[in-house]
Amino acid sequence: MEKFLKRKLMVEGTSSLGNRASYDLSKRQHVEINLDGLPSDPGLRKRISIYHPNDRDRIRRHYLQQGPCQPKGHDFPQKKIGNIYRRFVPKWFEEHGNWPDIGAQAGGDVFVSDGYTNWKKKEKFKEHVGEQSTQARNDYRTRLTALLDCIRFLLSQGLAFRGDNESEESENHGNILELLYFLGDHNEYIKKVILSNAPGNHKMIAPSIQKDLVRACAMETTSDILREVGDEFFAILLDESRDISVKEQMEVALRFVNSQGCVVERFLGIVHVGDTTASSLKVALEGLFLKHNLSLSKLQLALVAVAKKKPQVAAFFNVVNNITTFVGASCKRRDLLMEKQLDKLQEALESGELLVGKGSNQERSLQRAGDTRWGSHYRSLTNLSIMFSSVIEVLQIIQEDGVKASQRGEAFSILSVMPTYEFAFILHLMMTILGITNQLSLALQRKDQDIVNAMDIVRVEKQHLQDMREEG
Incomplete structure (x- = not known):
């Protein structure tokens, strides 16, 4: 019994070490692979499974492009078979060189990793090579x-x-x-x-x-895109979303002027990211650029996030995010907000403050802004401005009648900031600034846009921002 327990502990300990080794392997840092340094001889190659998943396709493609490796200069070891010493003969490469293009042939790992030594039975070569008409x-x-x-x-x-x-x-x-x-x-x-x-x-x-x-189609498509970009300057479009497993993803597209002078957009790829902070997106973007041999010096970024460098503006957007998240946290709160907004809309129509017309007074809702798409910030602020008083009323109801103390406390916290002059001022200021940049963004995304018109539009919008700055 004692021997059994000792044996059991040894096995479990080994298993535990194996699990830890697997865990450490999964946490291994991604190290850039030098393709030119990979060995051509299949006998010297590492198993593809030990490489980082992001590198495996590149390594497979490299080996395929290199073609077959025939180690003719090797001193092949001898093995005694019967009374005769035998070994592999390099001329067999020519005799059995008509390898097929497809399919897994007979022999399995014996011709790949385990090694074949029964040189007396050359017919095994024919069986492994196979014949293809x-x-x-x-x-x-x-x-x-x-x-x-x-x-x-x-x-x-x-x-x-x-x-x-x-x-x-x-x-x-x-x-x-x-x-x-x-x-x-x-x-x-x-x-x-x-x-x-x-x-x-x-x-x-x-x-x-x-x-x-x-994967082969994706690689060829990406290669065509990179050839189209060439050595020209380009801009990037980033967006974030979550996949079906609720993992954050960053989508990357390139915008550039092609050889015909037209502004075009090409989807480059999707990268999983831990979060959507600027630092995380930057690291992921650098990795993607490195993978496709793109130079950061060719990248022209519009620094739309510069406004958040001001603490007051950064605090403002935090409050806006809390409002959209808190009020939209349940169907009951969203329905209550829609009800309050509908009542105010009806009152405004009856008093003549609003006019009735096609496309006017559409139903709105609070919209959460994306971290990497500033057009969504403009829509979020516009909707909040229109529904401002209705949001205040909903928050007051939650503060008074909320089921949980934490809900009442959150409503109180937002209400202590939202009705202030500073909040309202920054709301209208950012709506004005983002309204200008949003018009520019929409204009540049038009399919019929060319580089000459695009440059004129950028110049006009820059002048609008400058006029706004000078006029206070």
Whole structure:
């Protein structure tokens, strides 16, 4: 029994160390890889799984571009088989050099990592290499081209690939398979080589293969974008959102003038970030630029966040954020706000303060501003200004009748700031400033905009800001 317990403790201790090692591995810092320093010899290469996930595709692509490595200059070790010493002979590279383009061949890891030493049985080479006729290669290219056409269509339309039930008896196999069936129904040659008519291990419909092809499409698209940018200056558009797992994401797009003199925008990528503070976004952006060999010196940033350098303005936006979050925290509070605003709107219409017309007096709600999209700040402040008195009334109701003391305290805290002159002054000041920059942003986003008009618009808007500064 004592020996059993000792053995059990040793196993559990080893497992615990393994878990800690895995944990440390997952926390490992991302180190930039020098592709030129990677060994060509497959026997010297590290397993792809030890590299950072963001580098694995680049490393695979590098190895594929390098082509096959044949270590002809090696002194291959001998092994005694029977009464004869045998070893690998470099000329076998030529004898068995017609490697196929596809598929996992026989032999498994023995020809990859474990090592093969039974040099007497050369027929194993033929089994590993496999034989592929011209017709088989043509069928494979047709099958691959058909699948790529379907993938490009789904990507361009932003559609899902998979279906809930992709079995033979399913009435709807999902978009990717249904598209393949559609192509086959309209092209007899494609029909002969895809899906059930393809070899068992060459159907190319596994999710892993689809993801590999999607990644290849993404890499080629990104390369085209970077070639289009060239050495020209560019601006960036950043936006933040949360994915289905509630992780913060930063979307990055480039805006630049192409060779035809038109202002264009190109989506560059999505990066997961820990938070949306300026420092975190900067680190993530630098990593993305480094990945695509983009120079920060070519980046022209509009410093719209400079207003927050003033403590009063920074405190103001904190209060605005608290208001939109607190009042919009429950359906009951939002409904109460809509009710109060509707009553005030009705009173204003009856008294003639507001005019009735198409598109006038639309229903509004408090809108939370995004940290990286300043157009949303303008809309947030505009709605708050229009609903100002209704928000005050809702906060007073929560302060008096709130269920929890913390709710009443939060309402009291906001009410101690919101009705003040300083808050109202900064609200109207920032609405005016952001109104000017918002008009500029909307003008520059027009599809028919060219560089000459864009420069004129920037000059006019800068003059508006300067006039505002000089006139006090």
